[in-house]
Amino acid sequence: MITVVPYVLLAAMATLTIAFKHDQPGSLAIDLALCAAAAVWNLALFTLRPAWRDRIGVMGVFLAGLIIFGLVMVLRNPWFGFYTPALYFYAYRIIGWPRELYFIAGCGVVAGTAQAADLDPGTWVGRLEYLAILVVNIAPMCLVAWIGEISTRYYGSREAALREAREANARLATALADNAALQERLVEQARASGVLDERARMAREIHDTLAQGLTGIITQLQAAEQAADDPPAWRRHHAVATALARENLTEARRSVNELRPEPLETGRLVDAITEVAARWSARHSIPAHVTVTGDSRTMRTEAEVALLRVAQEALANVAKHADTATRVGLTLSYMDRQVALDVRDDGCGFDPTATDERDDSFGLVAMRQRVAALSGTLQIESEMGGGTGISACLPAEAAEVGS
Structure with a gap:
């Protein structure tokens, strides 16, 4: 036109x-x-x-x-x-x-x-x-x-x-797709991390229950074998081995069901550690004295379980490695912001820098993992011929109401 x-x-x-x-x-x-x-x-x-x-x-x-x-x-x-x-x-x-x-x-x-x-x-x-x-x-x-x-x-x-609105919508759709993919990857990573954490937890539970129990049973059976000529001693070691087997079977079932350890189900942490120390002392004929400082109070279940497992592992290590130990002291200290458990013996001691090379050092690794997972600290002091001291310290967070 x-x-x-x-x-x-x-x-x-x-x-x-x-x-x-x-x-x-x-x-x-x-x-x-x-x-x-x-x-x-x-x-x-x-x-x-x-x-x-x-x-x-x-x-x-x-x-x-x-x-x-x-x-x-x-x-x-x-x-x-x-x-x-x-x-x-x-x-x-x-x-x-x-x-x-x-x-x-x-x-x-x-x-x-x-x-x-x-x-x-x-x-x-x-x-x-x-x-x-x-x-x-x-x-x-x-x-x-x-x-x-x-x-x-x-x-x-x-x-x-x-x-611009169309372009913004397109960018938003792309961002949403990217976020969805990222979320999927994060969920997958979280799932994998959860699997690894659960494996580590189960490994610690097995070590703290079945492995320690089986070690105790083997020790008692070996002692019974050596006391074959002494019927009363043989029966005593046999009875202890039988009791250990029953206790650890119960504990294994509870661990599988993710329940609190049996001593914690029926009492406070102080009572649970005292009971564990008394049983250990009766089995190994080594005095184990429990001391409590500060005002005892209920903590989170995870913290109480961790301190009880540290006590069990420390006592198990005394029985396995401190051949010359004549006494063990356990001190549970309630402070304003922390709760500490110290386990000391007067045994032969060891070189802490060499523990990673031993096949049975998983117990120490498990203790460190338990304590570190709760933002706590674990210190091990020992020297050849000078005994061993293990100190675990956790934040003193009160238990939730109804827990």
Whole structure:
């Protein structure tokens, strides 16, 4: 349409000129030459040069030329004012804001000049009327251009906002997918970590129950074998081995069901440690004395279990390694923010730096893991011939109500 309408209007104006000026050959020839020149100008700079339409400078020259042609033609023949729609069409479409205002004003001058053909420019009244006609033509058309620019910006910003919203939704969908994948990996890692923690816990439970019990049973059976010639001693070792087997069978069942150790189910931590020490002392004929300092109080189940297991493991180590031990002391200290358990013996001692090389050092490793899991500390002090001291210290967090 933008390439056809101007030629149609020029052809119509040429036909109208021929009808009105067929009896004025000279003037008709000039008007037809102006129409032809305008058509050639339009053809050369616009119709045949699509690539030039994006060049603002070239289009400015093109439209300025058409306006000059239009002004000359309306000065000669007012009916050429019907050609101004083509000029407005170009001004609105090819120049761009705000330059288009200048060209729209030029088109308004062409249209106003055509409409003011009957006025007398020699008088002030005629000049004022001409000026008013120009204002009436220019102002509304510029206002239309301004409204069009506002609308274009509004719809452009709206489209940009919609595009940004679509892009944001796409990024959000990608982020949600990434988060879902990350959550799945975290869940898998947590599951694997839980499996490893459970394996470590079961290993500690087995060591603290079955392994210690089996060690005690083997020790008693070996002692019974050596006392084969002493029936009372043999029966005593046999009875102790039988009792150990029953106790550890019960404890194994409780560990599998993740219950509290039997001594803790029926009493406080102090009573549980005292009972464990008394049983151990009766089996091994080594005095084990329990001392409590501070005001005893109930702790979290995990903390009480950990301290009881430390006591059991320490006593088991005394029975296995402290061949010359004559006494064992267990001290349970309740402080403001911590609870500590110290187990000391006067046995032969050992080199703590060499424990990692022993096959039976898992007990010490299990103790460290239990205590570290509860944000506590475990210290081992020993020297060859100087006895051994094990100290476990845990935060003194009170048990939850109803636990």
